Amino acid sequence: MFCLPFEEAEKIKQAIKSGYLNPEKLNSMTSQERRAFFETIIGKENAKNVNLLFEKKLLLKNQERAMYDWAREITGLSKEEKEAILAKIRQTYEEKKRRIEDPAENEKFLNEIVSDIYSKKYKTEVTLEEAEMITNLTSEVRKAKAKMNEDFTWKTKEDGLRFGSAKVALNNYLGKLKAEAIAETFIDPRKVRGIYAKIEALSHNARIGIDFIASNSRAIVASLDNSLWGRQGIKVLFTHPKTWAIHFAKSFNDIWTVIKKGTEAGDAIIDGVRAEAFSRKNYLNGRYEMGKKLDIGIAEEEFPTSLPSKIPVFGRLFKASEVAYEAGAIRLRIDIADKIYDLAEQTGVDMKNKIEIGSINELVNSMTGRGRLGRLESAAPTLNKMFFSVKFLKSNIDTLTLHAFSEEFSSFARKQAAINLLKITASIGIILAIASSLGDDDTVEWDTRSSDFGKIRIGNTRFDITGGMSSIVILASRIIRQSTKSSTTGIITKFNEGYGSMTGMDALWQFTENKFSPLFSVIKELVEQETFEGEKPTLVTSLKNLTVPMVIETGMDAAEKESLANTLLALIADGLGISANTYSYNKNWEIAPGKELEQFRQVVGKDAFKEANKLYNEYVNKAIEKLKANEKYQKLSDEDKEQMLTKIKNEIKEEIFKKYKFKYVPTKK
Secondary structure, eight states: OOOOOHHHHHHHHHHHHHTSSOHHHHHTSOHHHHHHHHHHHHOHHHHHHHHHHHHHHTTSSOHHHHHHHHHHHHHTOOHHHHHTSOOOOOOOHHHHHHHHHSOOTTOTTHHHHHHHHHHHHHTSOOOHHHHHHHHHHHHHHHHHHTTOOTTSOOSSHHHHHHHHHHHHHHHHHHHHHHHHHHOOOOOOGGGSOSHHHHHHHHHHHHHHHHHHHHHHHHHHHTOSSOGGGTTTTHHHHHHOHHHHHHHHHHHHHHHHHHHHHOHHHHHHHHHHHHHHHHTSHHHHTTGGGSSSOOOOSSOOTTOSOOGGGGSTTHHHHHHHHHHHHHHHHHHHHHHHHHHHHHHHHHTTOOTTOHHHHHHHHHHHHHHTTOOOOGGGGGGHHHHHHHBSOHHHHHHHHHHHHTSTTOSSOOHHHHHHHHHHHHHHHHHHHHHHHHHHHHSOTTSBBOOTTBTTBTEEEETTEEEEOSTTHHHHHHHHHHHHHTEEEOTTTOOEEETTOSTTOOOHHHHHHHHHHTTBOHHHHHHHHHHHTOOTTSSOOOHHHHHHHHHSOHHHHHHHHHHHHSOHHHHHHHHHHHHTTOOEEEOOOOOOTTSSOHHHHHHHHHHHOHHHHHHHHHHHHHHHHHHHHHHHTOHHHHHSOHHHHHHHHHHHHHHHHHHHHHHTTOOOOOOOO
């Protein structure tokens, strides 16, 4: 439906009354000629819509009456004028649809207008050749679906997959058309006139460049692993372990197939998984798409682009990671959804209720790392330029809050969410308890204010077994209790106590910046002129943040501070989604060194200064480990602990100074 402006409708009326526009004249024209003719009266955009309406009316059996009916609809004729028009000939929607999507040979004009019809239906410009391809693909879908039983099952599995494959082929073609329609190209500012046009061209080019860097950096950084299973999919491990194990095993076969046969094999795997999903009963009966849709036909946010798969050698590894993630996520979603649908049906849930089914779909999506953003859903692509995985974060929030922020969430789905949360917390608690009993006092941290909460510590490496959910608990605990616990010293620091002390807003900002996308992390470092390690950002560090996969960076960090065995363990764990972070006490003397350290640097030189700084951190870390094992120290108040540690740090610094034969000489003002 469209609304023709009053002024344009008047132009049509006058053209009809003057004889310039008459049905016979229109009927003798081709579709393209008719559009061009309408453009001379009401302009290009209105001409397209009016012509489309006109040609749809031609599908009625009595074309003459349909033409008068068309004139009445677009011009708003008076009551007297309406009486002069013959009664509108009605025809069923099914018949019109059949004749549009499967045109008969004698309807010559139809092949010229389907492009306009599909353009409106799929919200993208469609040429005649493309419209014919859509018609053919749609026909294949319809023919394959005709073999479906009345209860949405298939006589043979091959019949179902044939339909699914036809559906995938149609979706892929439509996706290709839409991608081509929205693809933007750079504008040469030299070819546009006027200062404002040049500024607009430069702005347009800048936006394309930012989008390119943001999308590709996120995709590359998230690659070279099989991380779905220990991160986005870990909730499934704790709630549906058998389903998780079956598809976890399949993911390695997917990876090997892509590495062995190439990126085309990867596309075939994803197409095959989607075809299998489309052939399932619960897709055919509409449940996967009822209300809030089950996410089975869209790209995952961790892989916003497949362009890196074109890179020689690396491309296969990238594609293997992408396929393992996307295929695994779809398999998990459809299997879990089918199970919960069956459970809902058994308990008497109305399976035709959009809210009930939509709530189950939202629950399943969140269980596999894809939360729903509500009113911000349309802004997800923009948000993912700023943050790494905004929907994954929302899925964790939904899991922990039982979807408290979800609109129209059914009581059945909320009950299932509560059961899931109970299973998840119990499983994590049991794993942590076992690790604590087998390790030392530092293996598991039970204080929710420490960044080590929910993790297993081996040496200086922390392994997150919560799929990122612990960070939300830690943030909430710090804000509620207005304090934080150091993961290196174990000292508890209260918020808002003294100048420069940490606040609740500091904790929130720290949480937020840890979720930044690679591009925004680089922007933040350039603005603050400080990297995460406390050094000044350089071109090398910026490129590293944008192009080095997380699993590689994890291995590099572990290799600097851990044994070979722990480094390999960190690589394997992070590659499977169990985030591994290696760090210890680290004071960077380069940052605000003060007069004493500045004088020391000038005396010993830059290289010796860095060597001394490294030695200082090693000594302090050893001292901290000894203090943690000291019962007297543990009984002290946090303030006394801080004072003792400060004293030890100063003693270590003085020891370092003596080693380099340096003695601070205060300078006169």
